[in-house]
Amino acid sequence: MSTLDDDYDIRTFAAALDPEAGDGSPRADAATAAWVAAESMGFHEPAADDDALGRSARRLVADGRRLTGVYRRDANPGSLDAEGRPVATFTSFDKTLHVGGGRLVEADLVAGVTVQPTHRRRGLLRRMITDDLARARSAGTPVAALTASEGSIYRRFGFGVGVRERTVEVDVRRAGGLLSEPEGSTELVTPASLTETAPAVFARFHRRTPGSIDRHEGSWDNVLRRERADGTPDPAVRAAVHRDATGAVDGYVTYRVDSIGGGPGSTGTQTLVVIDLVAATDDAYLGLWQLLLAVDLVATVRYPNAPQHDPLAHALVDGRALTIVHDEDHVWFRVLDPVAALQARPWAADGVVTVAIGDSLGHAAGTYRITSEGGDATVKKAAVRRADLELDVATLGSLWLGGFDPVTLAAAGLVRERRKGAVARLRAMLTPERPVHGITYF
Numbered sequence: 354m355s356t357l358d359d360d361y362d363i364r365t366f367a368a369a370l371d372p373e374a375g376d377g378s379p380r381a382d383a384a385t386a387a388w389v390a391a392e393s394m395g396f397h398e399p400a401a402d403d404d405a406l407g408r409s410a411r412r413l414v415a416d417g418r419r420l421t422g423v424y425r426r427d428a429n430p431g432s433l434d435a436e437g438r439p440v441a442t443f444t445s446f447d448k449t450l451h452v453g454g455g456r457l458v459e460a461d462l463v464a465g466v467t468v469q470p471t472h473r474r475r476g477l478l479r480r481m482i483t484d485d486l487a488r489a490r491s492a493g494t495p496v497a498a499l500t501a502s503e504g505s506i507y508r509r510f511g512f513g514v515g516v517r518e519r520t521v522e523v524d525v526r527r528a529g530g531l532l533s534e535p536e537g538s539t540e541l542v543t544p545a546s547l548t549e550t551a552p553a554v555f556a557r558f559h560r561r562t563p564g565s566i567d568r569h570e571g572s573w574d575n576v577l578r579r580e581r582a583d584g585t586p587d588p589a590v591r592a593a594v595h596r597d598a599t600g601a602v603d604g605y606v607t608y609r610v611d612s613i614g615g616g617p618g619s620t621g622t623q624t625l626v627v628i629d630l631v632a633a634t635d636d637a638y639l640g641l642w643q644l645l646l647a648v649d650l651v652a653t654v655r656y657p658n659a660p661q662h663d664p665l666a667h668a669l670v671d672g673r674a675l676t677i678v679h680d681e682d683h684v685w686f687r688v689l690d691p692v693a694a695l696q697a698r699p700w701a702a703d704g705v706v707t708v709a710i711g712d713s714l715g716h717a718a719g720t721y722r723i724t725s726e727g728g729d730a731t732v733k734k735a736a737v738r739r740a741d742l743e744l745d746v747a748t749l750g751s752l753w754l755g756g757f758d759p760v761t762l763a764a765a766g767l768v769r770e771r772r773k774g775a776v777a778r779l780r781a782m783l784t785p786e787r788p789v790h791g792i793t794y795f
């Protein structure tokens with residue numbers, strides 16, 4: 354029987370631009386262009402021209418992305434594979450992840466996973482992802498993360514849901530405004546002006562919010578400009594900022610108003626869709642919402658990236674004006690080094706628990722003693738006959754930053770308690786200082 358390596362050439366290389374292209378606009382080098390074309394086909398996007406491939410490549414290069422392509426050794430003449438296109442794609446790159454207390458760790462971000470329909474279910478995903486996780490582990494990266502297009506693929510590789518998100522809709526008339534008056538002020542600005550101010554606001558949000566992942570090059574073009582296929586910004590995007598009492602910008606929002614059903618200008622039926630709302634303070638979050646709820650000719654405000662623990666429903670005069678229309682997994686964490694990952698985060702309560710971790714890929718497998726004291730934990734391999742708690746590495750990914758309650762996950766059959774009270778103790782130890790959330794897509 355032939356092996357994967359007999360049939361395919363699996364190569365990992367750095368995204369690169371063509372140094373020969375002289376007209377000023379970026380051009381992808383041949384391998385990067387073929388990779389981007391294959392990846393966008395996998396996600397059912399329209400075929401990109403050279404300009405679009407160049408813009409994508411510039412972003413991949415800026416993020417220092419590692420690209421993996423799987424190439425057929427015996428491609429049939431005339432097929433896409435014969436033109437140097439990979440039949441499967443995978444990419445990873447490093448960005449910081451906020452683990453609480455302002456502490457950041459490097460995370461291996463996995464993205465761009467596609468396999469052509471004619472090559473699926475032969476183990477190509479398994480090969481690409483297990484190779485990358487092994488590389489990241491040996492490079493000393495404590496955790497990997499991804500966002501999944503389907504919910505049943507990645508647990509087998511040790512990823513557990515670490516952050517959930519929801520889409521909410523607010524009925525503007527029913528909401529009746531806010532119960533409290535946020536401090537500061539808001540004003541409308543051009544989306545272009547945010548290029549200067551938005552990254553600093555995001556940096557403050559990032560260091561305030563456990564679970565947040567730093568943004569990559571492509572995120573900014575999407576959230577500030579809603580860049581279209583031809584590289585131009587969406588002219589319907591509007592923007593506003595929030596300023597604190599000293600006049601400093603501490604929050605911003607980008608949005609567009611879409612007509613649902615009634616056609617442009619059909620007053621009162623329009624929906625304001627939030628594209629990006631980044632607040633570095635509670636007042637900025639509420640102040641921006643106050644502005645969004647005051648936009649005339651809008652019946653509904655829709656926010657697709659709302660946190661699980663959203664203060665908004667509490668803040669509205671009529672909390673029933675807010676409807677959760679969708680709720681799903683957002684970021685999945687894969688702990689590669691339990692000692693480094695667990696020691697990196699701050700700990701909310703003193704205590705000692707031993708945890709046996711199962712990991713079919715081996716990286717995190719073992720029994721560990723976690724001793725937390727004064728806000729920090731020491732984590733060591735432990736030689737105990739029976740650990741207080743048993744769980745697998747995907748569940749560890751869910752518990753790690755405190756986004757999910759161990760009591761709930763024990764009830765779901767994912768944590769086995771061998772010493773009475775250990776689940777409750779771990780719950781107290783893991784409580785995050787602020788709700789876990791993230792607004793970065795990759």
Ligand SMILES: CC(C)(COP(=O)(O)OP(=O)(O)OC[C@H]1O[C@@H](n2cnc3c(N)ncnc32)[C@H](O)[C@@H]1OP(=O)(O)O)[C@@H](O)C(=O)NCCC(=O)NCCS
Nearest residue numbers: 464465466467468473474475476477478479502503505506
């Ligand atoms: C996910 C995807 C890339 C799988 O590629 P693949 O090469 O066929 O997967 P493999 O053959 O390596 O399968 C590995 C394992 O995952 C399972 N698996 C693969 N795709 C799955 C899916 N869509 N749903 C559930 N399980 C899946 C396989 O059954 C196999 O399980 P096992 O090893 O436990 O027996 C492919 O389904 C795809 O292109 N999906 C759409 C794009 C996508 O989801 N991208 C992820 C966002 S970054």
